[in-house]
Amino acid sequence: MSDSFTYLEGKGYAKGDLIKALQLVQEREGYVSDDAIRAVAKAVSASEAEVEGVLSFYAQFKRVKPGKHQICICDGTACHIKGSTLISEWLAAELGARSGQTTPDGLFSIDTVACLGCCSLAPVMNVDGKVFGKLDRKSLIKILNEYRKQS
Amino acid sequence: MSAITRVKVGTASCGLAAGAASVLAAFKKLAGDTPVVEVGCIGHCYAEPMVELETASGSIFYSNVSSSEEEIKGILALTPNGRFEVPAARAAKEKLLVNKLAGRINPVSLEEYKANNGFKALEKALALQPLEVVDAIKRAGLRGRGGGGFPTGMKWQFLAAKSSPEKILICNADEGDPGAFMDRSLMESVPYQMLEGMLIGAYATGATKLFIYCRAEYPLAIKHLKIAIAEMERVGLNKLPGRAEPTPIVIKEGAGAFVCGEETAMIASLEGKRGTPRYRPPFPTDSGYNGLPTAINNVETFANATVVFWHGVEAYAAIGTERSKGTKIFALAGDIKYPGLTEVPMGTTLAEIVYEIGGAEPGTVKAVQTGGPSGGCIPADKFDVKVDYDSLGALGTIMGSGGLIVIGQSRCMVETARYFLEFTHRESCGKCTFCRVGTKRMYETLQRIVAGNGVDADLEFIQTLGLKIKKGALCGLGQTAPNPALSTLRYFRDEYEAHVKRKQCPSLQCAALVDVKVDKSRCVKCGRCVKSCPVGAVSKDFVVDNAKCTRCNTCIEVCPKRTISRVGGGEGFSSARKGE
Numbered sequence: 001m002s003d004s005f006t007y008l009e010g011k012g013y014a015k016g017d018l019i020k021a022l023q024l025v026q027e028r029e030g031y032v033s034d035d036a037i038r039a040v041a042k043a044v045s046a047s048e049a050e051v052e053g054v055l056s057f058y059a060q061f062k063r064v065k066p067g068k069h070q071i072c073i074c075d076g077t078a079c080h081i082k083g084s085t086l087i088s089e090w091l092a093a094e095l096g097a098r099s100g101q102t103t104p105d106g107l108f109s110i111d112t113v114a115c116l117g118c119c120s121l122a123p124v125m126n127v128d129g130k131v132f133g134k135l136d137r138k139s140l141i142k143i144l145n146e147y148r149k150q151s
Numbered sequence: 152m153s154a155i156t157r158v159k160v161g162t163a164s165c166g167l168a169a170g171a172a173s174v175l176a177a178f179k180k181l182a183g184d185t186p187v188v189e190v191g192c193i194g195h196c197y198a199e200p201m202v203e204l205e206t207a208s209g210s211i212f213y214s215n216v217s218s219s220e221e222e223i224k225g226i227l228a229l230t231p232n233g234r235f236e237v238p239a240a241r242a243a244k245e246k247l248l249v250n251k252l253a254g255r256i257n258p259v260s261l262e263e264y265k266a267n268n269g270f271k272a273l274e275k276a277l278a279l280q281p282l283e284v285v286d287a288i289k290r291a292g293l294r295g296r297g298g299g300g301f302p303t304g305m306k307w308q309f310l311a312a313k314s315s316p317e318k319i320l321i322c323n324a325d326e327g328d329p330g331a332f333m334d335r336s337l338m339e340s341v342p343y344q345m346l347e348g349m350l351i352g353a354y355a356t357g358a359t360k361l362f363i364y365c366r367a368e369y370p371l372a373i374k375h376l377k378i379a380i381a382e383m384e385r386v387g388l389n390k391l392p393g394r395a396e397p398t399p400i401v402i403k404e405g406a407g408a409f410v411c412g413e414e415t416a417m418i419a420s421l422e423g424k425r426g427t428p429r430y431r432p433p434f435p436t437d438s439g440y441n442g443l444p445t446a447i448n449n450v451e452t453f454a455n456a457t458v459v460f461w462h463g464v465e466a467y468a469a470i471g472t473e474r475s476k477g478t479k480i481f482a483l484a485g486d487i488k489y490p491g492l493t494e495v496p497m498g499t500t501l502a503e504i505v506y507e508i509g510g511a512e513p514g515t516v517k518a519v520q521t522g523g524p525s526g527g528c529i530p531a532d533k534f535d536v537k538v539d540y541d542s543l544g545a546l547g548t549i550m551g552s553g554g555l556i557v558i559g560q561s562r563c564m565v566e567t568a569r570y571f572l573e574f575t576h577r578e579s580c581g582k583c584t585f586c587r588v589g590t591k592r593m594y595e596t597l598q599r600i601v602a603g604n605g606v607d608a609d610l611e612f613i614q615t616l617g618l619k620i621k622k623g624a625l626c627g628l629g630q631t632a633p634n635p636a637l638s639t640l641r642y643f644r645d646e647y648e649a650h651v652k653r654k655q656c657p658s659l660q661c662a663a664l665v666d667v668k669v670d671k672s673r674c675v676k677c678g679r680c681v682k683s684c685p686v687g688a689v690s691k692d693f694v695v696d697n698a699k700c701t702r703c704n705t706c707i708e709v710c711p712k713r714t715i716s717r718v719g720g721g722e723g724f725s726s727a728r729k730g731e
Contacts, residue, residue, distance in 0.1 A: 016441075018423035019406050023367065044423075057425040057580075058406035060367055076329030077520065077556045078484035080570050089703040093685035114409065114574065115329035116368060118168045119482060119554075120196030120490030129370070131168035137708045 005039035013044045018054050022061055030070075031062040059113070067102040067109035069147050071127050076115030078122040087123050088112065090137050094144060107151055108144075155185050155227065159203040161254055163192035163339045164332075164371055165491075169199035173218035178202070181223050191340020193254030194492035198235055201254075202226060212236075238489065240507040246470070248462070248478045249454050250494045253340035259378040261386070264343040270388065272460030276351045277392055284355035285311055291459045291467045292476030297323055297412070297449030298522060298551045299627070300475070300540035303456070306446050309436040310356040313444035320358035321440070321447040322349055323417060324365035324372070327409040328523030329574065331554030333480040334450035336492055338365070338372035341454070342379040346400065348453030351460065353398050354391050356446060360399050364417055367404040376402055409524070409578035413626045414439075414447045416580065427580045428626035449552065451480060471497035475539035479553060485520075486559030487511045495538070502534040505557055518558045518642070522551025524571045524578075525631035527638025528564060547638045549631065563660035564643040565650050569597035571635035575628065586629030589620040593636055601661040603720070605651040613640055659717040662702035666723020667695045669706075670714040680706035680715060697723040 007028065013021055021044055025036045032040075032055055041048045055061045073091065075084045092098050095108055102109040118124045121133025125140075132143055160166070160175040178187045195201065198214035204226070213226050214235035225232065237245075256263045264270070276284045289304030310318060322345065326334040337345055349361050365373055380400045383389055389397045403421055410416045411426040418440050420426035439445020448456075455477055459467045471477050475497040481504060484490045488510030495504060501519060505511050518528040527548030529536065536542050540550050558567060576590040593616055596609050617633030624630045640647060649655045656664040669680070674693055681689045684706055688699035695706070695715075700723075707715045 016421075016423040019420065020403075020423075023404060023406065054423070054425055057427075058408050060407035077523065077554065077570070078330050078490075080329075081485050081556060081558060081562055081567070083704075086704050089701065090705065093703065093705070113368065114327070114407075114578075115331070116164075117326070117332040117335045118165050118196075119330050119332055119484035119556075120165055121168050121199075122484060122490075124168060131164065133168045137705060 005036060005043075008039055008043040011043070015044055015046050018044045018046060018051065019058070022051070022055055026061055030066045031064060033063075033065075062111075064102070067106050068151060069108050069128055071108055071110045071125055072113045072116065073099065073110065073125045074116040074118070074123065075112045076117075076119060076122075078119035079115075079124060082122040084123045086137075087125060087135055087140065090140055094141060107148070154206045154208075154229070155182075155204050156207065157205040158182055158185055158187040158227075159190045159205065159255075160187065161192055161199060161201040161203075162189040163254070163336060164369075165192055165196040165336075166199045166201065167371075169196075170218065171200040174200045174202065174216050174223075177218040177220065177223045178227075181220065182227060185227075188257050190256065191254045191258045192336045192492065194250060194336070194494070195235070195237070195489070196491035197489045198491075201235065203255075204229065238510065241489065241493070241510075244495060244499060244503050244508050245493055246478050246496050247494050248458050248470070249344075249451065250337070250340075250480060250492065252344065253336060253492075256341070258340050258342060258375050259382070261343065261379070261382040264341070268461055269343055270347055272457040273347050273350050273354075273388075275460045276354060281311060281355050281357065284351060287464050288355070288456060288459060291464045292471070292474075293452065293455055293459060293467075294475060294540060295449060296451035296455065296479065296552065298525065298549060300550060303448060303452055306436070306448070307352060307356050309434070310358065310444055310446040313357075313436065315444050317360065317443050318356060318358045319440045319443050319445040320349065320352050320356060320361050321417065321421070321445060322361070322363040322453055323412065323414075323447050323449045324363050324369075325405045325412050325417065326366060326369075326450070326552065327412045328525070328552050328554045330482065330484055330520075330523055330556045331552050332482045333492060333553045335369050335372055337450055337454055337480075338369065339375055342372075342375045343383075344457050345450050345453045346376070346379055346383060348456035349400065350389060350391065350398070351456050352446075352448065352453065358398070358446070359394075361401065362421060362440070363400065363402045364405055364411070364421060365402060367406060373402060373404065408580075409574070410580045410626070410628050413628060416626070417447060418445060425580070427582045428628075430625065451553070472537065472539045474541055479538065479550070481553045481555045483509050483555050483557065485557035486515065486562070487557045497539045498537045500534065501529065501536050501538055504538065504555065505534060509557060511557055515559055516557055517560045517562065518564065520548075520556040520558060520567070520635070521554070522549040522631075522634070523554045524574050525549060525627065525634060526551045527634040528558065528567065528642060529638075530642040533642075547641060548634060561658055561660070563601070563656050563658040564639040564646045565597065565656075566601050566658075566660050568636040568639045569594070569601050572597055572632070575632040579628065579632075583623070583625040583629060585620045585623035586625065586632065589616060589624070590629065590632050592616060593620070593633060597636065600647065600650045601656070601663065603650070603654045603661070603663045605647075607651060609651060610640065610644070610647055613637075655719055659719065664720045665702060665717045666697045666720055667700050667702060667706065668716060668718045668723045669693045669695060670716070673712055673714040675712055675714075677711060679709045679711065683709045695723060
C-alpha cells in the first residue's frame with residue numbers, strides 16, 4: 001500500500017477536482033487516511049479542513065481501513081421491505097460485526113448503502129462489487145463461507 | 152444451430168447479479184461460430200438471466216437460464232423448454248418508446264445504435280433553428296422525468312435566452328431514490344440515446360459544455376457512457392454546426408449524497424464542494440456551475456428528447472394525458488410477482504401497473520410507495536388513480552423519478568415511514584433548521600412508536616411538525632421529507648393507533664411489539680432452531696425465551712415444518728408459561 005500518494009502528483013488538479021482526487025485515493029487505498037488528507041490537500045491546493053469537510057459530507061468515503069472483503073448490505077426501499085434488517089442481523093450473528101465495522105480477523109467489513117439499484121432482486125448485498133440477490137439466511141451463509149474458503 | 156444468427160445475453164446489473172456472467176461464458180464456449188454479444192436489460196428482471204437468440208424467423212427468448220452445459224446446448228438447439236414470453240396482460244399495457252432499444256442492441260456499439268434510428272433525432276433537430284428545437288420540445292409537452300415535472304422546453308428556453316459565451320448543460324444521473332433503477336438501466340442498455348438527447352439540448356440551448364453527474368454506485372453505467380462518448384468523439388458526432396470546437400461531454404462521479412439530486416447542490420458538488428443546496432434565486436439558468444448559466448435535466452428526460460424527434464412532436468404529444476405527455480418508466484419492486492422495469496403511457500392507472508403488469512394478486516397489496524423518500528404511500532383502495540404528475544400530487548405523493556415499491560399486507564406502514572425518515576434525516580445536509588432538526592425529531596418520534604413507546608400526542612406532533620418542515624425547508628429534500636409519514640398517517644392511522652394505544656404491530660413486523668412462538672403441536676423436535684439461535688433463546692424443550700430473543704427470524708427460517716412464527720406482543724410469554 002502506497003504511503004507516498006505519488007499518483008496524485010502531476011495530474012494538474014484544481015480545487016474543483018477535490019472529489020475526484022478523493023475518489024482516486026479511496027480506489028487505491030480502500031479508505032482515506034489522515035496522511036491521504038494531507039496529500040490531497042496539497043494536490044488540489046486546498047486546506048486540510050476543506051478536504052475533511054468535503055469527505056465527511058459524502059457517504060462514499062471511508063476513514064477506517066476496510067476488511068479484505070467488503071460487504072455492502074443494500075437498505076434501499078425494496079430491500080428494506082424484503083427484509084434487509086434481517087440480513088444485517090444474520091450478518092452480525094455470523095460475523096460478530098455490524099455496519100461500519102470490520103471483523104476482528106480483518107476478513108470482512110460491513111457497510112449499509114442506500115440502494116444498489118438491483119431492486120427487483122431484493123434483498124441484495126454486494127461483496128467486493130459482486131452483487132448477490134434474493135438472499136435468505138441459507139444463501140447468505142453459503143456466500144460468506146465461500147469467501148472464507150478463498151482466504 | 153445454423154438457424155441462429157446471434158446470441159444475446161443480458162448483462163446489465165440485474166442480469167449479472169442473477170448470474171449472467173457465467174451464462175455468457177458458457178455460451179461463448181459452446182456457441183461455436185455464432186457470435187455471442189452482451190446486451191442491456193429489457194426490463195423483465197424477474198426472469199434474469201435472460202438470453203435472446205436471433206434467428207432468420209425472429210427472436211426467441213429464454214429466461215432464468217443457468218450455466219449448465221446441458222441447458223445451454225438445449226437452448227442452442229432451440230428447445231421449447233424454458234422459452235420466455237412477455238406475460239400477455241403486461242404486453243397489452245406497456246408502451247415501449249424510450250426503452251424500445253434497451254436490451255435489444257449491443258449497448259456500446261455505435262453502428263448498431265445507428266442501424267436502429269440512432270442519431271436520426273439529432274439529424275432532424277439540426278435541420279431546425281435552435282429556437283425551433285426548443286419550441287418543438289415545448290409543443291411536445293415534455294416534462295422533467297426526475298420528479299418535479301418542470302416543463303423541459305421552458306428550462307431550455309431560459310438557458311437559450313442567455314447570451315453568455317459559455318453555458319452548461321448537466322445530466323442528472325445521480326438516481327438517489329432508493330428503489331429506483333430506471334436511469335441505471337437506460338445508461339447501461341442504451342447510453343447513446345440519452346447522449347443524443349444531450350446533444351439536441353446543447354444545440355437548442357447553446358450549451359458549450361456537457362456534464363453527466365452519475366452516482367459512483369453505477370460502475371457499469373459509467374463504463375458504457377465512457378465508451379459511448381469516446382465513440383461519438385471519434386466520429387465527430389459532438390461537433391455541432393456553427394461551432395469551432397467539438398462540445399465536450401464530461402462524466403463526474405457523485406460520491407453518495409442524496410441531496411445532490413437537488414440542482415443547486417449538484418452544482419456545488421460538481422464544483423468539488425460539499426453538496427449543499429442554496430437559496431434560489433438566482434436560478435441556475437442565471438448563475439450555476441462556476442457562475443455560468445446552467446440547466447439540469449434527468450437521464451430519462453434526455454432520452455425522451457431523442458424520442459420526441461424520432462417520432463415527431465405531434466405523435467409524441469398524442470400520448471399521455473392533457474398535462475402529462477409521453478410515457479413514464481417505472482421501476483417496479485417489492486411484494487410483486489414480476490419486478491422489473493416497465494414503461495407505460497402517462498395516465499395508466501396504478502391498478503393496471505400493480506396488478507396487470509406487476510402481476511400482484513389483488514388483496515395481497517396494502518399500498519404503493521411512489522417517489523421514494525420524497526413521495527408518499529397510496530393505499531390499495533385508491534389504485535384507480537391515473538398516474539400523472541397532477542393526480543399523484545392530489546393524493547399527497549409525487550410522481551418522483553419512477554420508483555414504485557409495492558407494499559404487501561404483511562408490512563407495517565409505521566415502520567415504512569420510519570425507514571424513509573431514517574433515510575432523509577441522515578441525508579439532510581444540515582444547512583437549514585427545519586430539515587436538520589425537524590426530520591430528526593420526526594424520525595425519533597417514529598422510532599419511539601415502533602419501539603412501543605409512543606404516546607397519543609405523537610400522532611398530532613408528526614402531523615404539525617411535518618407541515619412545518621414542508622413549509623420551512625430550503626430545498627426539495629426537506630420540503631418533501633415528511634411525505635411518507637404524513638401520507639401513511641393519513642391513510643393508515645389505524646396502524647399508528649394500534650402501535651400507540653395497544654402497543655401492537657398489526658403486521659407483526661416491529662420487533663419490539665412481537666413475540667416468537669413455537670407451535671408445539673406441530674413441532675417435530677428436530678432441534679435446528681435450538682442449534683441455530685444466535686443468542687440461545689430457544690430452550691431444549693422448544694420454548695422461546697422472548698426476553699432474550701432478538702427477533703432475528705433465524706429459527707423461523709430454519710424450521711422445516713414452519714411451526715415457528717411471530718405472534719402479537721405478550722402472546723409468546725403466555726405460551727411459554729403454559730408450556731412449562
